[in-house]
Amino acid sequence: MLGRLNHVAIAVPDLAAASAIYRDTLGAKVSAPQALPEHGVTVVFVDTGNSKIELLEPLGEGSPIASFLEKNPSGGMHHLCYEVDDIVSARDRLKASGARVLGDGNPKIGAHGKPVLFLHPKDFAGTLVELEQA
Numbered sequence: 001m002l003g004r005l006n007h008v009a010i011a012v013p014d015l016a017a018a019s020a021i022y023r024d025t026l027g028a029k030v031s032a033p034q035a036l037p038e039h040g041v042t043v044v045f046v047d048t049g050n051s052k053i054e055l056l057e058p059l060g061e062g063s064p065i066a067s068f069l070e071k072n073p074s075g076g077m078h079h080l081c082y083e084v085d086d087i088v089s090a091r092d093r094l095k096a097s098g099a100r101v102l103g104d105g106n107p108k109i110g111a112h113g114k115p116v117l118f119l120h121p122k123d124f125a126g127t128l129v130e131l132e133q134a
Helices: 015-025 064-071 087-096
Strands: 005-011 033-036 041-047 052-058 075-086 117-118 128-133
Touching: 005 064, 005 128, 015 041, 015 052, 052 064, 064 075, 075 117, 087 117, 087 128
Parallel strands: 005 052, 075 128
Antiparallel strands: 005 075, 033 041, 041 052, 117 128
């Protein structure tokens, strides 16, 4: 069921500053910012060759990233995203094994234009897990 690591997401208080660190200090290719109002974030992707780093900044009132940054003002690792071949089959299998799917349990379209789901961190060794259909 579990495919390759798609990205590691890092919540940041200042997307432009974080992007500059990856672009200017580390020499990475950084995408243009993309606002995702349905997820309450603005994102950029840092290309690492074999995967990506997703930098997340809060967007709008009630952003889940805003509450994360209240607890972690400097930012930090937010979630890991893994690819799956069939997100609905993966969801059903995980729920049958007792894993909790966040939200209403239905996939939403993510930053890559593909269906995504989030899994409760308490079910995955304290790590928020995103699944993205490959």
